[in-house]
Amino acid sequence: MASAPSSTRTETLSQHVVEVRDVAYSIGGRTIFSGLTLNIERGRVTAIMGPSGTGKTTLLKLITGQIRPDRGQVLVEGRDVARLSRRELYALRQRMGMLFQNGALLTDLDVFENVAFPLREHTKLPEPLISHIVLTKLQSVGLRGAWALMPAELSGGMARRVALARAMAMDPDMLIYDEPFAGLDPISMGVILRLLRQMNDALGITSILVSHDVEEITTVADTSYILADGKVVAHGNPQDLKKSDSELVRQFMNGIADGPVAFHYPAPDLREQLLADVD
Amino acid sequence: MQQSRAMEVSTGLFVLLGFAALLFLATQITNRDVGANGKSYEVTARYENIGGLKVGAPVSMAGVTIGRVDGIAFDQKVYKAVVKMRIKDEFNKIPDDSDASIMTSGLLGGQYVGISAGGSETFLKAGSQIQFVQDALVLENLINRLVASFASKKDSDAPAEEKK
Amino acid sequence: MSLARELLNSTTQVIAKMGAVMLFLGRILGQVPASLARPGLIVAQIHNAGALSLVIIMTCGLFVGMVLGLQGYDLLQRFGSESALGTGTALALLRELGPVVTALLFAGRAGTALASEIGLMRATDQLVAMEMMAVDSVRRVVAPRFLGGLIAMPLLTMIFVAIAIFGVQLVGVQQLGVDRGTFWSQMQGSVKMSDVTEGWIKGCVFGAACTLVAVYEGYTAAPTAEGVGQATTRTVVISAVLTLALDYILTALLL
Numbered sequence: 187m188a189s190a191p192s193s194t195r196t197e198t199l200s201q202h203v204v205e206v207r208d209v210a211y212s213i214g215g216r217t218i219f220s221g222l223t224l225n226i227e228r229g230r231v232t233a234i235m236g237p238s239g240t241g242k243t244t245l246l247k248l249i250t251g252q253i254r255p256d257r258g259q260v261l262v263e264g265r266d267v268a269r270l271s272r273r274e275l276y277a278l279r280q281r282m283g284m285l286f287q288n289g290a291l292l293t294d295l296d297v298f299e300n301v302a303f304p305l306r307e308h309t310k311l312p313e314p315l316i317s318h319i320v321l322t323k324l325q326s327v328g329l330r331g332a333w334a335l336m337p338a339e340l341s342g343g344m345a346r347r348v349a350l351a352r353a354m355a356m357d358p359d360m361l362i363y364d365e366p367f368a369g370l371d372p373i374s375m376g377v378i379l380r381l382l383r384q385m386n387d388a389l390g391i392t393s394i395l396v397s398h399d400v401e402e403i404t405t406v407a408d409t410s411y412i413l414a415d416g417k418v419v420a421h422g423n424p425q426d427l428k429k430s431d432s433e434l435v436r437q438f439m440n441g442i443a444d445g446p447v448a449f450h451y452p453a454p455d456l457r458e459q460l461l462a463d464v465d
Numbered sequence: 466m467q468q469s470r471a472m473e474v475s476t477g478l479f480v481l482l483g484f485a486a487l488l489f490l491a492t493q494i495t496n497r498d499v500g501a502n503g504k505s506y507e508v509t510a511r512y513e514n515i516g517g518l519k520v521g522a523p524v525s526m527a528g529v530t531i532g533r534v535d536g537i538a539f540d541q542k543v544y545k546a547v548v549k550m551r552i553k554d555e556f557n558k559i560p561d562d563s564d565a566s567i568m569t570s571g572l573l574g575g576q577y578v579g580i581s582a583g584g585s586e587t588f589l590k591a592g593s594q595i596q597f598v599q600d601a602l603v604l605e606n607l608i609n610r611l612v613a614s615f616a617s618k619k620d621s622d623a624p625a626e627e628k629k
Numbered sequence: 630m631s632l633a634r635e636l637l638n639s640t641t642q643v644i645a646k647m648g649a650v651m652l653f654l655g656r657i658l659g660q661v662p663a664s665l666a667r668p669g670l671i672v673a674q675i676h677n678a679g680a681l682s683l684v685i686i687m688t689c690g691l692f693v694g695m696v697l698g699l700q701g702y703d704l705l706q707r708f709g710s711e712s713a714l715g716t717g718t719a720l721a722l723l724r725e726l727g728p729v730v731t732a733l734l735f736a737g738r739a740g741t742a743l744a745s746e747i748g749l750m751r752a753t754d755q756l757v758a759m760e761m762m763a764v765d766s767v768r769r770v771v772a773p774r775f776l777g778g779l780i781a782m783p784l785l786t787m788i789f790v791a792i793a794i795f796g797v798q799l800v801g802v803q804q805l806g807v808d809r810g811t812f813w814s815q816m817q818g819s820v821k822m823s824d825v826t827e828g829w830i831k832g833c834v835f836g837a838a839c840t841l842v843a844v845y846e847g848y849t850a851a852p853t854a855e856g857v858g859q860a861t862t863r864t865v866v867i868s869a870v871l872t873l874a875l876d877y878i879l880t881a882l883l884l
Contacts, residue, residue: 250761252757252760276763276765277763279760279761279762279763280762280763282761284758284761284762286754286757286758287754288753288754290753290754290755290757290758291755292750292755292758292759293749293750293753293755303762303764304762304763304764307762307763307764307769308763308764352762356762
């Protein structure tokens with residue numbers, strides 16, 4: 187299988203797999219980040235949280251090299267992602283696994299072929315070995331028996347588990363989860379939570395989790411960043427964050443309806459607008 | 466993948482059908498006349514006026530097409546049109562004193578080269594030049610001749626009357 | 630905004646889009662050698678673009694031929710030249726009707742299928758997922774489909790013309806009484822191989838153009854349900870206009 191950039195093998199591995207240094211990014215006139223700095227520690231589950239629209243998915247795109255920051259650097263394993271050539275970027279991505287919000291399974295392939303996809307594209311392994319790897323990965327997410335189903339026949343939770351198996355097929359160093367809990371029933375959610383923690387601990391990989399499901403994150407994340415207004419507003423253990431001094435953080439973590447993030451969308455004075463028609 | 470066998474077969478059939486159609490079109494609806502160079506030989510003829518003769522026009526004897534006009538050029542030294550013709554190899558007994566005239570097929574049809582046989586014992590071969598030619602009939606010349614012949618008829622009548 | 634300003638904007642947009650499409654074509658062509666290493670994918674796409682379009686192409690070909698036979702006979706009869714039916718229709722079909730109608734039908738059936746398929750992959754993040762797995766989505770998804778369309782179109786054109794001529798014969802000879810011998814011999818007397826190659830070349834060029842438009846619109850569709858719908862509509866419209874414009878250029882070049 188492909189190897190990571192050689193520089194990381196000859197030096198001691200740094201503690202931070204991903205470093206985001208003072209990144210600014212705007213699109214279509216909207217500023218998404220105006221000076222974002224955070225670090226992802228090796229071997230831990232790090233959560234990225236924040237109100238809707240704060241750019242959590244944009245951050246993932248910056249880390250995976252899909253977009254480039256206007257200012258600042260995003261370093262993965264010590265290398266500036268924005269500076270990598272296409273080939274180097276592809277080599278880097280082979281060390282990462284990504285789980286999309288809706289699974290993003292290839293609809294014209296069955297479950298087995300979906301999990302086998304990265305193996306077939308990047309390796310020349312013989313068929314029995316591919317089969318062995320695929321079935322093992324499916325077994326670890328509990329879906330070995332579903333290998334012949336088509337993605338259209340899977341429930342949301344099952345599709346996401348297959349996507350997890352696929353993300354793990356090449357034994358990556360880092361797993362990225364984009365809203366893994368969105369829209370799942372409680373049982374499926376429990377399954378994903380258990381898998382998330384187990385994968386991380388059993389394989390010693392780094393996990394980055396983007397979500398705004400506070401309760402789930404509290405059970406599974408080691409550390410957490412809260413983003414708002416294009417910056418990091420809080421950082422630390424989820425339990426500690428719930429008792430934070432900042433009102434914004436407390437509102438978010440405890441799910442309070444009104445606070446620093448206002449309930450009402452900006453509007454003119456109520457009395458003026460309603461009574462204006464009466465005259 | 467399970468269906469790949471059936472898919473391969475149907476794709477193969479499709480491609481076959483496409484090429485069959487191409488073959489059909491190429492052989493059944495195009496003319497299979499004088500084609501490759503090996504089956505024909507070239508002769509030339511020089512004309513004062515070729516009229517509307519075009520490349521690809523047929524060359525015929527006794528109404529049977531024996532070849533095609535291959536090229537038309539202009540010789541600046543003698544100010545004549547040079548018509549190159551390709552004649553099928555099987556027609557190799559054309560006397561070299563034959564006449565090559567430019568004729569019109571039908572009343573308003575296209576023009577072609579009609580060869581009428583001479584009496585010579587030697588035959589045309591590759592590179593021969595046909596000596597006896599008849600130019601295309603040009604409408605204006607015909608009219609001029611007609612007018613001239615009317616005029617001369619008048620002249621020949623008048624002196625005859627004077628002589629009396 | 631003033632009319633002039635709007636016109637300028639629209640023109641700039643069109644030029645920018647043409648540039649983007651050309652760049653995309655360059656990217657596809659760059660991936661063709663790599664994609665040829667997976668012939669199975671290309672075969673599947675020839676099947677999708679070609680074999681699955683056979684029914685509509687053959688049916689329409691038959692009808693077009695039959696209509697041409699009827700119209701042609703009626704028209705030529707006024708000049709006493711019914712015997713030229715074979716010649717006239719064969720030439721019209723080979724050089725113009727065949728390639729153009731096939732291209733329009735192709736854009737409608739295969740073009741929309743391609744655009745919506747790729748557009749759906751865009752909307753459900755499948756293309757991004759591929760890129761995240763370090764697989765070039767142009768190589769894996771777009772290039773095989775482009776080659777499939779490119780190979781299928783000229784073949785479809787030939788099939789269309791052949792069936793259409795059969796349709797002309799059906800109406801002209803069987804039904805309206807044009808002499809069979811005259812029909813075929815007149816045709817053989819006037820149709821040249823260069824006419825057949827003209828049809829084939831047009832088929833190839835139209836195939837490249839329509840397929841390129843379809844994959845481009847699908848690939849760059851907005852990742853929503855309506856984005857896919859709009860991409861499909863645009864595919865048909867742009868394919869039609871492009872085909873007819875290219876038809877003029879090619880005809881002028883080849884005549």
